[in-house]
Amino acid sequence: MPPIGFIAATPGFSNGGGIGFLVPSTAKEGDVLIAIVACTDTSTALHVTGADFDLLVRLEQNPPASGRGQIFVYRHVVTGAEGAQLNVFTDINPTKGAGAMLLYRGMARDVTLVASGTANVVASTNFVCPSETLVTYSDLYLGIAFVEAAVAVTQPAGTTERSDAAGVFGACQLEVFDLLRELVGATGTKTATTAGAQSGMAASVALAALPVLVAPAVDPDVPGAIGLVTVGV
Amino acid sequence: MAVPASIVLVRFREQDINVLPSDEMGSLNDLNEDAGTGFFLPPVVDAFTGKGRSFGEAFGLVTTDIVPGASLATRDVTIRALVKWDPSLQHGLVDTGALVIRGKGNVAAEYVSYGLELRVVNEPLRIGEVRFRWQDTAGNVKIQQGGQFIAPLAGFVMFTAVRRWVSATSVEIRYYAGDRLLAEFVSPDGDIGGGTTGSFSVGVRYQAGLQADNLVGVIDELQVLNYEISGEEIAATWDRISRLQPRGYKAMRDLLQPGAPVTNDPTSRFQKLLRIAGQALGYAAAQVENFRQNQLGDRAYGPVLEQWERNLAEAPRAGDGIDRRRKRLLAHLRQRAGTSIKGVAATVADLLALATSQVQVLAFSQSINDDFSAGIRTELWRPDPTAQWTIAANALRVQAANASNILFDGSNRNWYTFLTAARGSRSGSIGSANTNRWFDGRGCRILAKIAPTTLPDKGEVGVVFYDWAKGNALFLGLRNNAGVYQVVTEAFRTWVSQGVTVQLVSALATHWLHLRQIDDSAVLPPKIKNHVAAWSTTSGTAGFTDSANIQHPQEFQWMGLYARGFGAALAGALDVSFDDVKMRHPYSDRPFRWYVFRDPALAGSPDMTAAAAALKRLRHAHTDAKVIKSKSMLAGNANCLADQTPQGGF
Numbered sequence: 001m002p003p004i005g006f007i008a009a010t011p012g013f014s015n016g017g018g019i020g021f022l023v024p025s026t027a028k029e030g031d032v033l034i035a036i037v038a039c040t041d042t043s044t045a046l047h048v049t050g051a052d053f054d055l056l057v058r059l060e061q062n063p064p065a066s067g068r069g070q071i072f073v074y075r076h077v078v079t080g081a082e083g084a085q086l087n088v089f090t091d092i093n094p095t096k097g098a099g100a101m102l103l104y105r106g107m108a109r110d111v112t113l114v115a116s117g118t119a120n121v122v123a124s125t126n127f128v129c130p131s132e133t134l135v136t137y138s139d140l141y142l143g144i145a146f147v148e149a150a151v152a153v154t155q156p157a158g159t160t161e162r163s164d165a166a167g168v169f170g171a172c173q174l175e176v177f178d179l180l181r182e183l184v185g186a187t188g189t190k191t192a193t194t195a196g197a198q199s200g201m202a203a204s205v206a207l208a209a210l211p212v213l214v215a216p217a218v219d220p221d222v223p224g225a226i227g228l229v230t231v232g233v
Numbered sequence: 234m235a236v237p238a239s240i241v242l243v244r245f246r247e248q249d250i251n252v253l254p255s256d257e258m259g260s261l262n263d264l265n266e267d268a269g270t271g272f273f274l275p276p277v278v279d280a281f282t283g284k285g286r287s288f289g290e291a292f293g294l295v296t297t298d299i300v301p302g303a304s305l306a307t308r309d310v311t312i313r314a315l316v317k318w319d320p321s322l323q324h325g326l327v328d329t330g331a332l333v334i335r336g337k338g339n340v341a342a343e344y345v346s347y348g349l350e351l352r353v354v355n356e357p358l359r360i361g362e363v364r365f366r367w368q369d370t371a372g373n374v375k376i377q378q379g380g381q382f383i384a385p386l387a388g389f390v391m392f393t394a395v396r397r398w399v400s401a402t403s404v405e406i407r408y409y410a411g412d413r414l415l416a417e418f419v420s421p422d423g424d425i426g427g428g429t430t431g432s433f434s435v436g437v438r439y440q441a442g443l444q445a446d447n448l449v450g451v452i453d454e455l456q457v458l459n460y461e462i463s464g465e466e467i468a469a470t471w472d473r474i475s476r477l478q479p480r481g482y483k484a485m486r487d488l489l490q491p492g493a494p495v496t497n498d499p500t501s502r503f504q505k506l507l508r509i510a511g512q513a514l515g516y517a518a519a520q521v522e523n524f525r526q527n528q529l530g531d532r533a534y535g536p537v538l539e540q541w542e543r544n545l546a547e548a549p550r551a552g553d554g555i556d557r558r559r560k561r562l563l564a565h566l567r568q569r570a571g572t573s574i575k576g577v578a579a580t581v582a583d584l585l586a587l588a589t590s591q592v593q594v595l596a597f598s599q600s601i602n603d604d605f606s607a608g609i610r611t612e613l614w615r616p617d618p619t620a621q622w623t624i625a626a627n628a629l630r631v632q633a634a635n636a637s638n639i640l641f642d643g644s645n646r647n648w649y650t651f652l653t654a655a656r657g658s659r660s661g662s663i664g665s666a667n668t669n670r671w672f673d674g675r676g677c678r679i680l681a682k683i684a685p686t687t688l689p690d691k692g693e694v695g696v697v698f699y700d701w702a703k704g705n706a707l708f709l710g711l712r713n714n715a716g717v718y719q720v721v722t723e724a725f726r727t728w729v730s731q732g733v734t735v736q737l738v739s740a741l742a743t744h745w746l747h748l749r750q751i752d753d754s755a756v757l758p759p760k761i762k763n764h765v766a767a768w769s770t771t772s773g774t775a776g777f778t779d780s781a782n783i784q785h786p787q788e789f790q791w792m793g794l795y796a797r798g799f800g801a802a803l804a805g806a807l808d809v810s811f812d813d814v815k816m817r818h819p820y821s822d823r824p825f826r827w828y829v830f831r832d833p834a835l836a837g838s839p840d841m842t843a844a845a846a847a848l849k850r851l852r853h854a855h856t857d858a859k860v861i862k863s864k865s866m867l868a869g870n871a872n873c874l875a876d877q878t879p880q881g882g883f
């Protein structure tokens with residue numbers, strides 16, 4: 001049920017064959033874990049398998065110069081029976097790669113992805129995450145900035161940073177922020193910034209919330225009933 | 234800790250606007266307007282339970298506690314309200330309307346300890362949100378994430394907001410509309426302010442001395458409780474109000490003879506009398522239905538849950554939530570497969586917030602081995618002096634400087650020792666004049682690899698059984714006696730040497746030395762046992778030669794490694810390595826202790842108390858079982874508990 005509530009975030013770490021994520025202790029059945037994996041290798045060089053996840057979207061940039069790579073957005077619905085760790089596997093170690101996993105409550109568990117987009121960044125302090133068109137007032141905008149250097153990233157004004165994870169492979173950084181606008185329509189671009197000019201990828205996804213419930217009501221024809229009590233129910 | 238109770242219940246039953254609303258719990262003075270701030274008594278209107286108050290612009294109520302602090306709640310709190318609310322009407326004034334706010338917010342005594350408000354999220358879609366707000370002890374406003382809903386076109390909604398305080402950095406929040414859970418969060422805002430003399434306002438909020446966030450809607454009833462209400466109780470209340478009480482009235486009407494000459498007008502006196510009886514019938518049915526649905530441990534709450542806990546001897550700790558308490562009960566009832574590892578893991582996994590495969594069950598044997606690959610484990614060994622014992626190349630190394638006086642001759646005890654406790658026996662000693670007497674060291678043995686780099690004249694290294702209280706010691710060592718390397722044994726009784734026996738003329742080479750006490754029925758003087766020294770230059774498992782029996786006092790508290798001088802100071806530097814120490818204590822009670830290890834590095838909030846209680850039930854009577862977070866008792870480690878964590882390590 002909306003609003004989509006952020007609960008916790010965990011950075012990715014090397015699991016020997018890719019990137020692993022520890023499941024936050026606060027995860028409850030029905031929560032949604034969104035794992036973001038980014039690497040500078042394009043799909044011709046590296047394949048990623050989300051062993052414990054469903055792939056929502058794979059975003060790729062393959063320009064002639066820098067700012068190329070892939071960003072994967074995965075989803076796992078918490079069942080309560082999973083182990084302490086969820087994994088994403090790669091066929092080779094990424095040249096540069098990072099991961100972050102976010103725990104949300106109230107996010108749709110079936111059709112989660114509303115929209116997505118990506119852009120490459122070449123030698124700039126601005127990582128411009130594309131605008132997304134929100135369909136429902138409760139949609140969540142998630143911005144991703146993958147920087148090909150181990151530098152801090154500042155989230156755009158008006159958004160909330162959820163992860164600023166150092167690279168698992170090579171020197172890189174993965175910034176993730178979100179925004180709950182409570183409006184439909186275009187969000188406009190959101191620009192994350194670095195202190196010095198960097199290259200990398202900027203991406204965005206819009207994620208759907210669970211449907212909002214109708215509050216049950218009582219509408220008596222005539223007033224008069226036993227209301228709240230202090231003994232019994 | 235406050236007794237769980239309803240601390241405020243305002244029913245708004247007044248028939249006349251000028252009759253001030255009162256609190257049935259006696260916590261509040263009568264609620265009144267605040268003309269100075271510009272809000273006045275809300276009009277009385279028909280509502281679900283009879284009468285209610287219609288709030289809007291310039292309407293509101295405020296009061297103070299009769300006994301200061303009676304309505305204050307800075308930890309757990311539940312707020313319930315029967316409300317008729319239209320987001321379109323609210324949006325016409327201001328998007329947020331305050332239901333109840335405890336505190337004006339301007340000074341510490343008035344910091345808001347709890348507040349509940351309704352907010353318009355999307356007016357065209359009629360989407361609203363119910364949310365908590367409060368202030369911390371510094372006065373910072375903490376508006377919590379809310380639970381969203383589609384507001385009905387008509388009728389009254391029962392909103393319930395539950396705050397369960399866990400710690401200063403963790404608060405669990407749940408919102409309900411009727412019996413439906415709208416949202417559930419964990420907030421970090423556990424630092425909650427509020428003073429005993431704070432005000433209690435309804436339908437309006439104070440902001441810098443002015444009114445703000447006027448609610449546009451009808452409040453029928455408002456209740457504040459100082460404890461966490463369970464979802465089951467909320468659902469049972471809503472079931473009573475929305476289904477069973479109306480059914481009770483219908484049942485009364487259905488009892489009438491068809492065609493009976495009575496009016497069907499719901500506003501008539503006769504129908505109102507039927508309604509009263511029907512509501513009472515429905516109320517009674519709701520209590521029965523609540524018991525039927527919520528009597529078992531997985532759904533119990535309140536006194537029923539407490540009774541389950543008493544019956545199963547599962548006492549909750551202060552601060553335990555309903556979920557945790559239920560889990561404890563279920564783990565108690567579900568335990569099966571006894572003390573098997575599988576059974577233990579299945580019983581405690583949930584309590585320890587682990588998957589079954591993550592539960593580690595640790596059991597001891599009577600053997601203790603140390604290859605020093607983990608360094609010097611000071612919880613197991615007592616190096617003395619500490620500076621002389623180090624680790625080099627994954628082995629234990631002892632060094633002494635040239636001309637060091639490390640004499641041990643009974644009178645002088647300047648030796649270097651690396652000792653551990655010799656575990657004992659609780660059964661009677663064979664041949665002892667005193668039966669049923671336990672003694673340390675019974676049947677013990679020690680085997681160690683000794684690799685000397687330099688062993689100067691007058692220097693000796695080896696293994697020892699040592700009773701420091703009585704001055705008894707049995708040495709088995711490699712010594713350098715004027716350039717001749719010898720494997721020797723020497724026994725001391727009450728600090729007097731019984732003589733050195735040269736067992737072997739050897740060389741400066743690696744030796745394996747094995748000293749053991751023979752625990753047999755040999756007829757010997759009282760409290761004396763045969764001991765055997767053995768040595769090998771081949772390996773730790775072959776090539777041993779045994780000495781003749783050495784009669785020596787049976788009891789000793791220490792065993793281990795040593796470096797000592799004999800006769801005079803060392804004639805050179807001593808540098809010797811020890812490795813692959815194996816000790817066996819056949820009569821120690823280590824095998825009777827077992828542990829469930831909960832790795833603190835794994836995520837989760839374990840209920841260690843409940844898991845410990847579960848182990849107490851599962852264990853065999855002759856064993857002792859503990860839940861631990863450290864495999865060894867380490868000084869200054871927060872995961873170590875006296876009388877619980879293994880002493881000497883696992």
